[in-house]
Amino acid sequence: MEKLLLLALSVLLTLAGCAAPAGPEEPTVWLDCLEHPEEMSWDETRELELPGAYPGVTFRWTASQVSALADDQEEVLFGGMPVWSVFLADLNGDGKPELCANASWGSGMINEQVLVYDYAAKTLYTLEDRGIKDYTLSIREGRLVVTEWAYPAWPLDPDAEGITGTLALTADPSGEAVIEIVYDGT
Secondary structure (H helix, E strand, O other), X not given: OHHHHHHHHHHHHHHHOOXXXXXXXXXXXXXXXXXXXXXXXXXXXXXXXXXXXXXXXXXXXXXXXXEEEXXXXXXXEEEXXXXXXXXEEOOOOOOOOEEEEEEEEOOOOOEEXXXXXXXXXXXXXXXXXXXXEEEEEEEEOOEEEEEEEEOOHHHHOOOOOOEEXXXXXXXXXOOOEEEEEEEOOO
């Protein structure tokens, strides 16, 4: 009888919206031309709608930028030379995914950086250290991870080893959100 009562209470709390949240969803891939460079199309356009999080918004990728179309207006969110990959992950816990991207920048001296765009807050976060380190994103074991590479070892040296950690948005001492790499064991 006690188990039946607990089950009924659990169902009622869930239906009333009082149950504990299910937790963050695993990150997903919108496109990943860094992992699959043969899929990079310099003249292609790809679009994505996320009606549960951003109703009425269409996200658009081209090799040079990611933009949002809403109310017949296009807003450029970020760019790259190119934007190699875009992943979707809720890094700040607001229930809406951020657009997390790999992008190259530069001519001659090219750096690889990670960009995170929080569309709900209209804020861009950048992880870069030009000429010192390169950064790339991937999904491993259900986590969105950043690999930090010594510049210019990656991608020139196929035997180069990077340091990998989970991508996170955290608050700095002033309370402002910043990109952080949470390394295993820290």
